[in-house]
Amino acid sequence: MFSSSEENYLKAIYHLSLASTKGISTNAIANKLATKASSVTDMIKKLADKNMLVYKKYQGVTLTEKGKKTAANIIRKHRLWEVFLVEKLNFSWDEVHDVAEQLEHIKSPKLINEIDALLGFPKYDPHGDPIPDKNGALHQIEKSLLASLKIKEKGICVGVNDSSATFLQFLDKQGIALGKEVEVVDKEDFDNSMTIKINKKAITISNKIANNLYIQKL
Amino acid sequence: MFSSSEENYLKAIYHLSLASTKGISTNAIANKLATKASSVTDMIKKLADKNMLVYKKYQGVTLTEKGKKTAANIIRKHRLWEVFLVEKLNFSWDEVHDVAEQLEHIKSPKLINEIDALLGFPKYDPHGDPIPDKNGALHQIEKSLLASLKIKEKGICVGVNDSSATFLQFLDKQGIALGKEVEVVDKEDFDNSMTIKINKKAITISNKIANNLYIQKL
DNA sequence: AAATAAATTTAGATAAGGCTAAAAATAAAT
DNA sequence: ATTTATTTTTAGCCTTATCTAAATTTATTT
Numbered sequence: 292m293f294s295s296s297e298e299n300y301l302k303a304i305y306h307l308s309l310a311s312t313k314g315i316s317t318n319a320i321a322n323k324l325a326t327k328a329s330s331v332t333d334m335i336k337k338l339a340d341k342n343m344l345v346y347k348k349y350q351g352v353t354l355t356e357k358g359k360k361t362a363a364n365i366i367r368k369h370r371l372w373e374v375f376l377v378e379k380l381n382f383s384w385d386e387v388h389d390v391a392e393q394l395e396h397i398k399s400p401k402l403i404n405e406i407d408a409l410l411g412f413p414k415y416d417p418h419g420d421p422i423p424d425k426n427g428a429l430h431q432i433e434k435s436l437l438a439s440l441k442i443k444e445k446g447i448c449v450g451v452n453d454s455s456a457t458f459l460q461f462l463d464k465q466g467i468a469l470g471k472e473v474e475v476v477d478k479e480d481f482d483n484s485m486t487i488k489i490n491k492k493a494i495t496i497s498n499k500i501a502n503n504l505y506i507q508k509l
Numbered sequence: 510m511f512s513s514s515e516e517n518y519l520k521a522i523y524h525l526s527l528a529s530t531k532g533i534s535t536n537a538i539a540n541k542l543a544t545k546a547s548s549v550t551d552m553i554k555k556l557a558d559k560n561m562l563v564y565k566k567y568q569g570v571t572l573t574e575k576g577k578k579t580a581a582n583i584i585r586k587h588r589l590w591e592v593f594l595v596e597k598l599n600f601s602w603d604e605v606h607d608v609a610e611q612l613e614h615i616k617s618p619k620l621i622n623e624i625d626a627l628l629g630f631p632k633y634d635p636h637g638d639p640i641p642d643k644n645g646a647l648h649q650i651e652k653s654l655l656a657s658l659k660i661k662e663k664g665i666c667v668g669v670n671d672s673s674a675t676f677l678q679f680l681d682k683q684g685i686a687l688g689k690e691v692e693v694v695d696k697e698d699f700d701n702s703m704t705i706k707i708n709k710k711a712i713t714i715s716n717k718i719a720n721n722l723y724i725q726k727l
Numbered sequence: 728a729a730a731t732a733a734a735t736t737t738a739g740a741t742a743a744g745g746c747t748a749a750a751a752a753t754a755a756a757t
Numbered sequence: 758a759t760t761t762a763t764t765t766t767t768a769g770c771c772t773t774a775t776c777t778a779a780a781t782t783t784a785t786t787t
Binding site for chain 4: 514544
């Protein structure tokens with residue numbers, strides 16, 4: 292059994308591993324968890340003792356298969372709870388993160404399996420992120436950043452790269468939601484801003500926005 | 510904000526206070542929480558500093574109004590989660606306690622209010638215990654221990670005094686459930702066992718059983 | 728009322744998780 | 758190839774929540 296703190300480390304390392312093939316550095320973990328490098332060193336020693344990851348001094352860490360599976364299971368719980376909050380409890384997608392962050396640590400296999408069933412075994416969370424299955428496998432769909440689309444290309448909004456409340460609320464205000472169709476109308480070389488058509492209306496968004504919205508090309 | 514540990518102390522003291530008019534002793538708390546008296550002394554000092562209870566050395570403790578309200582709110586969460594688990598997630602009444610013990614510490618007013626609404630604002634948990642309202646008020650119904658009924662008296666099962674899995678499973682096996690009608694057919698002076706009629710069948714139960722089942726007299 | 732028993736508190740330790748500051752190792756730059 | 762900068766680790770300390778053992782207070786007996 293793992294403490295909430297250990298689980299948070301595993302989750303952070305798992306997320307960092309997706310974006311890198313090399314070992315994950317102490318500093319990267321410290322940064323992700325808003326903690327200090329010295330604290331990370333202590334914890335990764337502990338997780339290495341528990342065979343959750345491989346650690347060689349000064350070389351960063353790599354999750355073992357057991358570590359990956361454990362982390363994926365926590366992420367599975369987090370994302371299933373997010374779906375539950377939105378689908379059953381009238382939470383909006385910008386309100387779910389902090390609560391799911393607590394709920395993911397509840398220990399009860401039956402609980403999460405029943406939640407999964409109640410929701411009809413969803414495959415994606417409210418932000419478009421895939422929900423790992425019971426074995427920890429992820430079925431990622433083909434998706435591109437909106438920023439990478441060329442003029443005239445069309446696609447469906449399928450996910451966000453930033454789940455902060457401010458960004459999500461901005462999308463709400465602009466009428467941008469998962470499942471909606473967008474078309475790139477124009478791109479500006481100077482600042483990489485782009486004009487897109489969504490809800491039959493043209494709106495202009497900055498490059499920062501376009502770099503945080505995932506599209507499935509049509 | 511309170512730690513899970515602080516919340517558990519408040520809850521334990523609240524429960525003990527219901528069964529006693531005097532201050533709650535250090536030992537009683539230690540016993541309830543399966544911890545040591547010295548640990549209790551430390552914690553009640555901390556809770557006294559936070560104005561949750563009044564503590565005078567060697568004299569036991571009494572919850573303040575704030576302490577009562579805080580404790581009632583935790584119990585409210587516990588019991589609402591129990592109802593949720595039984596009503597929505599196919600848990601049986603002997604499976605809910607440990608999970609609710611974890612869920613009661615989740616911090617999110619919106620979460621528990623939405624759960625309450627989803628369940629239709631229930632007034633009792635699966636064991637027949639009343640759910641405190643948002644102000645911490647309990648609406649206890651009139652109930653008696655089955656052991657106190659005389660021969661020929663009838664009533665409806667409305668609660669249990671012991672929520673352990675073994676006791677609840679025993680009740681299941683005997684076909685005893687909340688809402689069912691029982692009649693005392695006979696009582697044995699020697700061991701205080703009694704024969705009751707339930708589900709149109711007569712069964713004999715020990716005094717220990719009869720002392721853990723609450724009845725609303727008819 | 729004094730002596731014994733029981734309950735409670737204090738003192739000192741421990742473990743988990745985190746921090747700061749200093750030391751050591753690795754990486755980058757001249 | 759040294760020097761400098763950055764990263765990582767170690768060492769020592771803090772807090773929370775425990776515990777054991779000893780000391781103290783209250784309760785109970787004789």
